[in-house]
Amino acid sequence: MNRDQTNPDSGLTLPLARPGTWILIASVLTFGLFGLLTYHVNVTLRVGSELARAYLQGEALRDLVVEREQQLAFAATMLVATGDQEWLGRYESVERNLIASLDAAIGAPQPGYDTGALTDTRDAVTDLRRNQSEAIQLAAAGQVPEALALLSGSDQGVLADRFEDASGRFIEAYRVHLQAQLVGHRRHELRSLGVGMAIVGICVLMWLALARRVRRRSAAFEQELVEKSRLEAELLQAQKMEAVGRLASGIAHDFSNLITAIRGFATLARERLPPEHPARQSLARVEEAADQAQGVTRGLLTFSRKSATEKKPIELVAQIQEDARWFRRVLPGTIRLNLDPGSQPKVWVFGDRGQLQQVLLNLVVNARDAMPDGGEVTIKLEAEADPDHDHGRQLALSVADTGIGMDPAVLQRAIEPFFTTKDTEHGTGLGLSVVHGIVKDHGGMLRIDSHPGEGTVVTLTLPIVPAPAATDEVVAEEGIEVSGSGSVFLAQGHAYVRDILVTALEDAGFSVSPVTSCPAFRSLYRDGELCADLVVLDYDLPGGCGVECLEKIREYGYLGPAIILTHELSPEMEQGLDADVMLLRKPVRVGDLRRLAVALTRSRSGGEEAP
Amino acid sequence: MTEHIRVMVVDDHALVRDVLAERLAAQPDIEVVATASDAGAAIHEAREHAPHIILMDIDMPGISSFDAARTIRQAAPDVGFVFLSAYVNDQYIDQALEIEALGYLSKEEPAEVVIDAVRRASRGATRFSKSVSDRIVLEPGGVSLAASGSSRLNLLTPREREILGYLAAGMPKKQIAKLLGISPKTVEKHCDHLMDKLDIHDRVKLARYAIREGLTQP
Numbered sequence: 001m002n003r004d005q006t007n008p009d010s011g012l013t014l015p016l017a018r019p020g021t022w023i024l025i026a027s028v029l030t031f032g033l034f035g036l037l038t039y040h041v042n043v044t045l046r047v048g049s050e051l052a053r054a055y056l057q058g059e060a061l062r063d064l065v066v067e068r069e070q071q072l073a074f075a076a077t078m079l080v081a082t083g084d085q086e087w088l089g090r091y092e093s094v095e096r097n098l099i100a101s102l103d104a105a106i107g108a109p110q111p112g113y114d115t116g117a118l119t120d121t122r123d124a125v126t127d128l129r130r131n132q133s134e135a136i137q138l139a140a141a142g143q144v145p146e147a148l149a150l151l152s153g154s155d156q157g158v159l160a161d162r163f164e165d166a167s168g169r170f171i172e173a174y175r176v177h178l179q180a181q182l183v184g185h186r187r188h189e190l191r192s193l194g195v196g197m198a199i200v201g202i203c204v205l206m207w208l209a210l211a212r213r214v215r216r217r218s219a220a221f222e223q224e225l226v227e228k229s230r231l232e233a234e235l236l237q238a239q240k241m242e243a244v245g246r247l248a249s250g251i252a253h254d255f256s257n258l259i260t261a262i263r264g265f266a267t268l269a270r271e272r273l274p275p276e277h278p279a280r281q282s283l284a285r286v287e288e289a290a291d292q293a294q295g296v297t298r299g300l301l302t303f304s305r306k307s308a309t310e311k312k313p314i315e316l317v318a319q320i321q322e323d324a325r326w327f328r329r330v331l332p333g334t335i336r337l338n339l340d341p342g343s344q345p346k347v348w349v350f351g352d353r354g355q356l357q358q359v360l361l362n363l364v365v366n367a368r369d370a371m372p373d374g375g376e377v378t379i380k381l382e383a384e385a386d387p388d389h390d391h392g393r394q395l396a397l398s399v400a401d402t403g404i405g406m407d408p409a410v411l412q413r414a415i416e417p418f419f420t421t422k423d424t425e426h427g428t429g430l431g432l433s434v435v436h437g438i439v440k441d442h443g444g445m446l447r448i449d450s451h452p453g454e455g456t457v458v459t460l461t462l463p464i465v466p467a468p469a470a471t472d473e474v475v476a477e478e479g480i481e482v483s484g485s486g487s488v489f490l491a492q493g494h495a496y497v498r499d500i501l502v503t504a505l506e507d508a509g510f511s512v513s514p515v516t517s518c519p520a521f522r523s524l525y526r527d528g529e530l531c532a533d534l535v536v537l538d539y540d541l542p543g544g545c546g547v548e549c550l551e552k553i554r555e556y557g558y559l560g561p562a563i564i565l566t567h568e569l570s571p572e573m574e575q576g577l578d579a580d581v582m583l584l585r586k587p588v589r590v591g592d593l594r595r596l597a598v599a600l601t602r603s604r605s606g607g608e609e610a611p
Numbered sequence: 612m613t614e615h616i617r618v619m620v621v622d623d624h625a626l627v628r629d630v631l632a633e634r635l636a637a638q639p640d641i642e643v644v645a646t647a648s649d650a651g652a653a654i655h656e657a658r659e660h661a662p663h664i665i666l667m668d669i670d671m672p673g674i675s676s677f678d679a680a681r682t683i684r685q686a687a688p689d690v691g692f693v694f695l696s697a698y699v700n701d702q703y704i705d706q707a708l709e710i711e712a713l714g715y716l717s718k719e720e721p722a723e724v725v726i727d728a729v730r731r732a733s734r735g736a737t738r739f740s741k742s743v744s745d746r747i748v749l750e751p752g753g754v755s756l757a758a759s760g761s762s763r764l765n766l767l768t769p770r771e772r773e774i775l776g777y778l779a780a781g782m783p784k785k786q787i788a789k790l791l792g793i794s795p796k797t798v799e800k801h802c803d804h805l806m807d808k809l810d811i812h813d814r815v816k817l818a819r820y821a822i823r824e825g826l827t828q829p
Binding site: 252253254256257258260261263264265267268271294466495496497499500501502503504507565567569574579582583584585586587588589590591592593594595596599600 | 622626629630631633634637670697711713718722731735736738739745746747749750751754763765766768770796800803804807808810
């Protein structure tokens, strides 16, 4: 999974999780929003001006019609009153213009024009004109007072009202129409504004999310940097420790060789001297001293051995007691090392011996550096209840000093890599960081209690594991010797394997009679004067099967135990074998075989109670 | 008169080489025919002096002691090798077993053990330091180095494993016999064998072992 596209909180994959994409989208939306708003401002301005112009046009039309109708009425009145034919010309001109204006508006109406109102206006004008024509004709006939009465009569007034009403309806309808258009446009603009606000909201949210993401990334990056620094620091420290280990190992190796030479030549010299020579005793002392020195170098080699991290059950009380002498070597005479192994004689933890040694060594060195004027270092082991597990127990291993202690600010940073209060020649600031890393890796916890002037107690807790039941490696490493006695008849076809088995059994105290084949084995038992206490046979022997071979010597009277080494093993093979026959499937450790041989012969001889 | 064991001593430390050579030469049945300060020189000296046994340090500068041993063995297949080292190292043991060395001794061993190893090697017998021999495993086709973490559980036959599981679960032997359709005496025999093989003679410890090895649930 691409880490860049992973939401660290949910673990889900976001399609647009790349910051670059987010920035691009947010920018596009922002610019789009500005464009949209600009467009709508333009449209609003344009629509507003168009509506205003249209309204003015409508009003102009209405005013024109009203004005011309008034001019028409005035011209008709003046014509009737004066009889001047010039007014007739004017009347006819105004009448033509008025009718043309109305017909043009009705014939090609603008959107929103109420053609009904316009038609009513024209009808009213027509009726007014008809009335005026009658008055003009009456005037022409000399009936001026009647004509004037007709022009100012109630009929004329009704017609004028009709005209005003119709023209008023026209302009009102047009106003309503334009207002409706304006309202529609406003609604549209409100919708657009809503969309714009939504886009703004989305942009803001995206920017916020982006900022949050950037913050989180930055924090993760910083954490990664810290972790990387810590790992690099630990690697550096591990490399340094390895280099120191190599150096110590190399020195011990060379020193061991020198001691071997001293011991050897001393022995040679002693053996070449006559028995009563006084120098023999001195040379024996040289040999003793060389043996002791060899023990010291052996310990150093063990302490600085190079091995990969391997966790296994470790008995920590014994280990610490063994390592204490090396801790003493890093402490000056002014500092006393106390060891308090606690009430438990043995405490087992699951860990890497070398790493735990390094932990303690680092803590002891820190304690030493905290006591420039001398003092006491106390290593204490204490088994206690494990607070995280109901029935579990843990080991509290503490290293306490009586040194200068740490103030809270220093204490808070104590396990940070490269943080040190020592000068550059005496500290890398990695000791406690490495200790912390190792303890964490062992499933433990690290606690530091310190007060200025009162010393420091570093306590690490490790889970206690049950003592291993006869763990192979532990038994082998602890060098528990097994020794037997008696005679073993060994049948093994493979020469090198036979040689190794002979050596191993002889080392365990047995007298071994080796043969290479089944017939040789049978004749060995039949003809031999020795009586075997144990027989060890390979299942696949030259000249016969190991089981048949055993059956044969049983017929000759051999009643003792037998070990048969076999490659394949099935329940059928076990059937028919008597209780003293033990089948061992290869691979078998030579150490295990030797131990079993001792156990079987002891059991037979009654040296140890059979279970 | 029996022929002396012709030995060549190879060690880069002159003092060690000399003391070993002198100690060996002091033995009535051993003749030190040559010494060499590195594996390369050992090839040349072996060709020149035809030793029966080559006592060779492993940790030497120059070509590997094991490579030199292979080269020497090509020309002289009967020559026996006894290796000495300050370290009991898996890689070294593996290589020593691969070339069927007659000995691999830690330098912590006393000179008497080295002398004994040379004598044994002259008879074709082997001598390994205990820390080495404990780790050697008998394989179907020969020997090898014990794999790290290999368990004694492998020593058990399938039937013994089955019975261990039942024992660890707290089942009485009579019930196990009934369940498996075998006699209680046979169950007893299997129990004895598995306890011997595991070197555990206590049922509580057996149960703990079986849980650790995953044969039964806690």
